[in-house]
Amino acid sequence: MTVQARGLHAQVLDRLGPAITAGEHPPGSVLRTDELAQEYGVSRSVMREAVRVLESMQLVASRRRVGVTVRPVEEWNVYDPQVIRWRLAGADRARQLRSLTVLRSAVEPAAAGLAARHASPEQCAELTRCALGMVATSRGQRLAEYLVHDVAFHRVILSASGNEMFARLGDVVAEVLSGRTRHEVMFEDPDPAAVTLHVRVAEAVREGDAAEAERLTREITVGALRELDVLAP
Amino acid sequence: MTVQARGLHAQVLDRLGPAITAGEHPPGSVLRTDELAQEYGVSRSVMREAVRVLESMQLVASRRRVGVTVRPVEEWNVYDPQVIRWRLAGADRARQLRSLTVLRSAVEPAAAGLAARHASPEQCAELTRCALGMVATSRGQRLAEYLVHDVAFHRVILSASGNEMFARLGDVVAEVLSGRTRHEVMFEDPDPAAVTLHVRVAEAVREGDAAEAERLTREITVGALRELDVLAP
DNA sequence: CGACGCTAAAAAGTCTGACTTTTGAGGTGT
DNA sequence: ACACCTCAAAAGTCAGACTTTTTAGCGTCG
Numbered sequence: 001m002t003v004q005a006r007g008l009h010a011q012v013l014d015r016l017g018p019a020i021t022a023g024e025h026p027p028g029s030v031l032r033t034d035e036l037a038q039e040y041g042v043s044r045s046v047m048r049e050a051v052r053v054l055e056s057m058q059l060v061a062s063r064r065r066v067g068v069t070v071r072p073v074e075e076w077n078v079y080d081p082q083v084i085r086w087r088l089a090g091a092d093r094a095r096q097l098r099s100l101t102v103l104r105s106a107v108e109p110a111a112a113g114l115a116a117r118h119a120s121p122e123q124c125a126e127l128t129r130c131a132l133g134m135v136a137t138s139r140g141q142r143l144a145e146y147l148v149h150d151v152a153f154h155r156v157i158l159s160a161s162g163n164e165m166f167a168r169l170g171d172v173v174a175e176v177l178s179g180r181t182r183h184e185v186m187f188e189d190p191d192p193a194a195v196t197l198h199v200r201v202a203e204a205v206r207e208g209d210a211a212e213a214e215r216l217t218r219e220i221t222v223g224a225l226r227e228l229d230v231l232a233p
Numbered sequence: 234m235t236v237q238a239r240g241l242h243a244q245v246l247d248r249l250g251p252a253i254t255a256g257e258h259p260p261g262s263v264l265r266t267d268e269l270a271q272e273y274g275v276s277r278s279v280m281r282e283a284v285r286v287l288e289s290m291q292l293v294a295s296r297r298r299v300g301v302t303v304r305p306v307e308e309w310n311v312y313d314p315q316v317i318r319w320r321l322a323g324a325d326r327a328r329q330l331r332s333l334t335v336l337r338s339a340v341e342p343a344a345a346g347l348a349a350r351h352a353s354p355e356q357c358a359e360l361t362r363c364a365l366g367m368v369a370t371s372r373g374q375r376l377a378e379y380l381v382h383d384v385a386f387h388r389v390i391l392s393a394s395g396n397e398m399f400a401r402l403g404d405v406v407a408e409v410l411s412g413r414t415r416h417e418v419m420f421e422d423p424d425p426a427a428v429t430l431h432v433r434v435a436e437a438v439r440e441g442d443a444a445e446a447e448r449l450t451r452e453i454t455v456g457a458l459r460e461l462d463v464l465a466p
Numbered sequence: 467c468g469a470c471g472c473t474a475a476a477a478a479g480t481c482t483g484a485c486t487t488t489t490g491a492g493g494t495g496t
Numbered sequence: 497a498c499a500c501c502t503c504a505a506a507a508g509t510c511a512g513a514c515t516t517t518t519t520a521g522c523g524t525c526g
Contacts, residue, residue, distance in 0.1 A: 043481045049285045056286045065489040079312035103398040110339035165336040276510045298518040
């Protein structure tokens with residue numbers, strides 16, 4: 001039984017996409033649809049659909065009489081969740097985590113500030129629940145549970161900001177956080193100071209103190225950046 | 234002669250994509266590939282490729298025996314440049330410009346700070362050139378020329394940050410800036426204070442003063458936000 | 467009367483093969 | 497050296513047949 005029953009084209013993408021982002025087909029190299037179809041054992045129609053998707057991600061460009069050319073990295077749609085996933089699974093996972101964390105550091109404090117102004121009572125309650133969950137699981141090797149609350153916390157902040165662009169970064173942050181837990185020292189409890197910061201952010205948002213929410217969240221993200229520096233200089 | 238000689242599927246996308254983002258097919262509505270193909274006068278293969286792309290943008294979901302369902306807005310890939318373009322061309326252009334400007338306000342100061350540390354001498358020179366160009370065209374109804382330099386300036390900042398996620402927002406910022414010029418009072422020269430701020434950012438980056446570059450850029454973006462508040466409360 | 471399971475049809479998915487269009491490369495002539 | 501022309505390679509397009517999944521409707525049995 002196949003693990004994923006999605007369409008054939010999706011299965012092809014799951015192999016071809018990572019191959020490209022991993023540099024197996026370096027930028028500039030040219031692929032032929034027919035050859036790819038043969039290689040992956042699918043019909044040309046299926047392969048064409050896969051190539052179309054890669055094209056919409058700016059990973060490749062298809063030109064008549066030439067073939068499918070892999071584009072330079074700078075032109076890729078690095079915000080496409082699928083591209084992010086492929087790259088996080090590949091070789092330069094570390095580099096990718098870093099650039100995503102830097103993005104996070106820029107966005108999350110601003111989002112927290114907005115959340116302090118726009119968050120609904122339900123969102124405030126959810127935020128507090130998440131923070132309490134983090135506290136409850138912050139000791140005793142319960143990292144998996146802790147991660148769930150951590151991710152939920154940041155999702156609520158981004159969502160409560162009321163800005164759809166911020167809200168859509170929830171998945172990215174989730175990837176970064178879970179990637180961090182998976183990649184790092186799995187056997188160490190989270191920094192108590194970070195946990196406290198989350199609780200205080202929840203308080204600040206609840207009290208509508210935008211400046212404080214922003215400042216505290218910035219502290220969280222600079223902590224994340226520092227962690228990264230320790231692991232990968 | 235057709236204006237665009239790109240593939241048929243791209244032409245279909247240019248009509249179907251905007252139709253969806255404009256709410257012509259509201260979330261939850263179901264489309265049939267065969268009907269769409271007939272409606273647009275293309276073969277099913279072409280329509281299928283178009284639908285695949287829309288699917289990869291999370292605009293629609295395709296399910297057997299059901300059809301192609303339009304997904305809720307919150308799930309759309311709002312960072313996809315094509316989606317951004319479609320939405321900027323559509324009805325809620327104003328809302329879109331606002332959320333993009335908020336994103337800009339979060340990202341650009343951070344990018345400027347990083348640029349102050351990482352910018353190459355060439356990038357510093359280019360930045361200064363852009364700032365001077367802005368000064369030179371800041372008076373006398375030369376808004377089109379001014380815009381070119383303005384866009385170039387912000388592109389260099391984002392690119393010089395050394396962070397690929399920031400760099401890829403160059404197109405978004407370009408859209409926001411040009412959209413602003415197009416949408417606003419076309420007959421008024423830019424704010425002299427803003428021009429001065431750009432010059433000072435260039436200086437700060439050149440001197441490697443990250444904190445100052447960040448602070449000045451934040452002043453620029455809060456100005457942009459204020460402008461937006463004046464136009465659309 | 468309700469729950470369970472069967473059947474049939476609807477729609478997407480897949481494959482194949484034939485045909486068209488664009489365009490780069492190489493050859494030819496001036 | 498340059499312009500032009502021809503040819504073939506590869507993507508693009510189309511039509512049709514077939515497969516697979518999923519759901520709605522129906523009937524049977526408890």
